[in-house]
Amino acid sequence: MPASPSSSAQAARAALAARLRELMLDAGIDGKDLSAQCGWHPSKTSRILSGKSAPSESDLRTWCTACGADDQAADLIASLRAVELMYLEWRRIHRAGMRQVQQESLALHQETSVCRAYVSNVVPGFLQTTAYATALMRSITQFQGTPDDVADAVAARTERGRLLHDGRHRFVVLIEETVLRYRIGDAETTAGQLGHLLAVMPLPSVSLGIIPFTAQRTVWPLEAFYLFDNEQASVETLTAEVTVTQPRELADYHRAFAGLAKMAVHGAAARALITAAIDALG
Template identity: 40%
Template sequence: MSTDFQQARIALGQRLRELRAEGGFTGRQLADRLGWAQSKVSKLETGRQTATHDDLKAWAEVVGQPHTAAELSARLRAFESGTRSWRRQLAAGHKPVQDTLTAEYERSTVLRAWQNSTITGLLQTADYARHIFSAFVDLRQSPRDVEDAVRARMRRQELLYRPGRKYHVVIWEPTLRALICPPAVMAAQLDRLSGVIGLDTVSLGIVPFEASLKLPPANAFWIHDERLVIVEDWHAELWLDQPDNVALYLRVWETLAGAAVYGSDAHKVITRCRRALGTV
């Protein structure tokens, strides 16, 4: 969980504690009035649990300050926008998430991406994307709109051919060998990667197995125009726009990119991964 998120949750908890004290309630008394376990009140006040908007409204009403509900909800929305849980994002399926990302890509002229587990969406084939979406639909038990999501992702790839944009993509070699799809699908995906080498809008780097790494190849992330970083984790995406966070991820990206090979050397790595599949 990001430090910014946790600090904001702690600050909200402090505000809740102030309102409880102003209302003359102990933690146990407030819990009894709300019909909650006392531990929930404690966790909310210490920033160990995230309140819902309904929780905040009920809290404000019970302590006799219903007018503060709007303030509390505004605080919650502010840090919810930075941490976007998959459960909440995928409530209507994968396509709306893809549409939101496409809008962000439309705004961006320079993108830097680090991928350590899957091929970045901008360079995926439709078959590869279909297997990725299907896997996450099963994992997260979200609405099964796989084909709509694939079409939305493929439409975003039109940005690769617009002049004035640059996509700097760095991928770890194990990503090119991970059989999260049938070998034939992976073979076509590797052929697709070979085909984008030399495209004037794309700089594709591959970090080989044998490369010396100055940093661990941790979570995938995308940097949009040095103004926004999107980091992907199992439970959520983090959308980070604080300058110090963006600067940190830029340093991470530059370090990992420095270990990559490009051009004909990148093509050689892709070719050896392709041969390892044993497909025609």
């Protein structure tokens, strides 16, 4: 089963550090020599080589110059940027608001043939109603203290819903029954969202499974994650979005999804759970 969702980023950071160490070895210098040539304290070199600190792009250029490998700088900078994209703090990517991130997510979904989504917290964005998305994104904005562009962000998020109808995409969704019972917004908003789930279930592009409270767990409840074809996984934590591309970890997430799917109910049984959640709203 999946390990820490940040392990892909950690592995990539370690791989970058290993490349920097190789440059030193090829140049025939040690950490003390490199630090002196770079004009910084040896502890900085140690932190970079151990993966405890990420080098800046300027650091990489200086490192390459010290090792007589200026031709390697561009490739190392590209690797650094890739590592940074693997682990993105929400406050960082929402620093100008949420709209741009939602537009980027729409683009990713447009490029994906099969999206598999497992959620244990909220309904997936491409299945959210406007009212539900508004209530959710307003609470996120308030929690993070980021600029309020909720109206524009919601419009971009709900735009994903049109992909359910264009015939080129398939969405395989697993929802923990607890998600049906969480009140995002008021009772009317939650009821509307649950009603929308019932409305999209018959669509040929949608497979919606609910994992009941009473299911015998063979896979424990996990953080929400999305699988985009066989290319990448996006894992959502409280503070960051983690992109997983390492084949071994991708295989783990696909295996977890398959295990979770075996516990889910579909069709009439799933509709009954959704209807019961609506009735419980009073």
